[in-house]
Amino acid sequence: MDPLPADIHQTCETRSARGVFETRVVANESICREHYRLTLAVDEFPLAHPGQFVQIMCTDFSDAGWTGGAFIRRPFSIGGLRRRAGNGISPPTRRGRPASSTVELDILHRAIGIGTCWLASLRPGDAVNILGPLGQAFPMPAAGGPPALLVGGGIGLPPLIWLAETLREAGVPAIAFCGARSADLLPLTRDPAVACRPDEPTLSCREFAGSGVPVLVATDDGSLGAHGLVPDVFADYVDRRRERFAGATVYTCGPERMMRAVAEVCRRRNLSCQVCLERMMACGMGTCQSCVVRIRDGSAPDGWRYRLCCTDGPVFDARDVIWE
Ligand SMILES: Cc1cc2nc3c(=O)[nH]c(=O)nc-3n(C[C@H](O)[C@H](O)[C@H](O)COP(=O)(O)OP(=O)(O)OC[C@H]3O[C@@H](n4cnc5c(N)ncnc54)[C@H](O)[C@@H]3O)c2cc1C
Ligand code: FES
Structure with a gap:
């Protein structure tokens, strides 16, 4: 009982296409007080890039009908993607079919409502239906320039984790600034052997x-890393090294207020900034028009147009965004 039109069910022969996929849970680990890392395995998945997302069917549909969860798919950034030969993953216990798995996707999720609590209940072997990849990816900077600067807050970190990996493969150095309200809400795994310094990024x-990629952690209550809001900590760090970061590209994802502050820091320092926006979404594919964002456009009568976060975004150039 899949509510999606038949034409989007694809087998990925066109590798850049989106499709609907039955995946299997490999792991679903708690990483901090409210966040989990869900690893899904699937036989094949189209070409995808950091910034793109999947719509997850956060519910069980069995022959007996609906057995709990959310009716409408929920959007989640792809937090990592590994293509592997071989298998080793056990068959599903919920809807799905056993097969040799070659692609693993990481989804970091925060249990806040009906769909995400359903996700938190998943166990290895369970089947999960996803639609993707969706949306526009982060543009990549050219190699040989200054380090890319990644600024994330809370559950905005997943696309930046995958971006960090992609930047490394492209030979672009990066530094990450990661914010959370407190140490127990930072959705990252600490290495106890490496100090988490308040003034200098480390591999912690x-x-x-x-x-x-070294990380400078900032917490609102000062319980880990620098004490303060991550946009302020980021601005302070950059200001003390202006020459080094001249011309750098900044990538940000997190709560809208945080991204807006990061965008302002970048505007004042003439740094290019890419924001990965979040909107309430239903279809995720440009049909329902529920995810509009106001984007500057000199050719529009009012100087801006509505764009869709799901298909035109979620990544936008910060200079174009008219913040709510
Ligand atoms: C492009 C995109 C990428 C995302 N990536 C991630 C991710 O990697 N990890 C992650 O944990 N979450 C991510 N989210 C947010 C995630 O989609 C929502 O948290 C999820 O839909 C909540 O579903 P729920 O059924 O658990 O909550 P519901 O029961 O539907 O709602 C619980 C509460 O959360 C609020 N809420 C629900 N969705 C959103 C939203 N999109 N923005 C703000 N408030 C919301 C509701 O108003 C309500 O107050 C992303 C959202 C978008 C648009
Ligand atoms: S979520 Fe339906 S148009 Fe964007």
């Missing part, structure tokens, strides 16, 4: 350290 968080 495994998700970024794996890509060689």
